[in-house]
Amino acid sequence: MINPKTPASPEVPPIWAPGIIGAPTPKPARVRDYWLGGSHHSAADRRLAEQFTLCAPQLPYLVRTHRDFLRRVVTRLVRDGVRQFVDLGSGMPTVGNVHEVVQRLAPECRVVYTDVDPVVVAESRELLAGDDRTVYLHADLLRPEEILDSPDLRGLLDLDEPVALLAIDVLHHVPDSAEPAELLTTYANVLGPACQVALSHTCRDEQLLDAIRLYSDIYHEALPECAFRSAAEVGDLLRGFELTEPGLVPIPLWLPDADTEPDQNPEYFSGCAALTRRR
Numbered sequence: 001m002i003n004p005k006t007p008a009s010p011e012v013p014p015i016w017a018p019g020i021i022g023a024p025t026p027k028p029a030r031v032r033d034y035w036l037g038g039s040h041h042s043a044a045d046r047r048l049a050e051q052f053t054l055c056a057p058q059l060p061y062l063v064r065t066h067r068d069f070l071r072r073v074v075t076r077l078v079r080d081g082v083r084q085f086v087d088l089g090s091g092m093p094t095v096g097n098v099h100e101v102v103q104r105l106a107p108e109c110r111v112v113y114t115d116v117d118p119v120v121v122a123e124s125r126e127l128l129a130g131d132d133r134t135v136y137l138h139a140d141l142l143r144p145e146e147i148l149d150s151p152d153l154r155g156l157l158d159l160d161e162p163v164a165l166l167a168i169d170v171l172h173h174v175p176d177s178a179e180p181a182e183l184l185t186t187y188a189n190v191l192g193p194a195c196q197v198a199l200s201h202t203c204r205d206e207q208l209l210d211a212i213r214l215y216s217d218i219y220h221e222a223l224p225e226c227a228f229r230s231a232a233e234v235g236d237l238l239r240g241f242e243l244t245e246p247g248l249v250p251i252p253l254w255l256p257d258a259d260t261e262p263d264q265n266p267e268y269f270s271g272c273a274a275l276t277r278r279r
């Protein structure tokens, strides 16, 4: 799964989002932006990125692979006529995030972003200022009613028209005790009979678990608990849905296109993805 392609250059363009310059507390969302080649990160974020990659050199490629699935799946959804998107656990909406991709294809597309982290939400709202076809909700995806009943969501989306629900690299933050399969069904029930759900999930493997242990040993800091699931367990999260072609597959094998970074052993990629419809 380790890909030799070099990560984003440290020679990044100037940081222009207010509040980020010199941010003393690093944020994984900005580390992600750094790995994706964006410009919304501080020296502290870059330092954390280097600490992570020392322990897990595969992480930048993992992040790029999830992001490329996001691009491919929302492109497919727009081509199928979907114009409304609800993105759970969005992180920073930079470098090829949902609104950039879908509004390039169909400017009328509307996007509801959500995240539980107030700093990520505040910085993201600054980045999205002036775009009246996106809103960014500060909400916990474990409380679907906060998102689904939000006046901002209801004001932006028409739930009589098709909506896609996106859960991209986020459900490892949802433990089994929070019943992620039931959560997805709750969202889909409210988002309407035409709701499609796109999901990508980082899978559990020994390399990743070793890297987490190594990080804690070197930096004396425990990382938050994550529910990295096997592909079979991810399949179980989707039991209320019907898989569309090509099914639940290793992410690089989900309809790769000419812009997809080639993976030498895609079948061994430790993360899976699917696009589903309601049954």
Ligand SMILES: C[S@@+](CC[C@H](N)C(=O)[O-])C[C@H]1O[C@@H](n2cnc3c(N)ncnc32)[C@H](O)[C@@H]1O
Pocket (backbone or CB within 6 Å): 029, 032, 066, 067, 070, 088, 089, 090, 091, 092, 114, 115, 116, 117, 120, 139, 140, 141, 142, 167, 168, 169, 170, 173
């Ligand atoms: C690994 S990042 C993925 C971000 C984005 N989906 C992407 O593909 O780039 C996970 C994000 O989920 C957010 N998150 C974690 N738990 C959450 C929760 N319970 N509700 C909403 N967002 C959550 C984190 O703050 C983080 O920004």
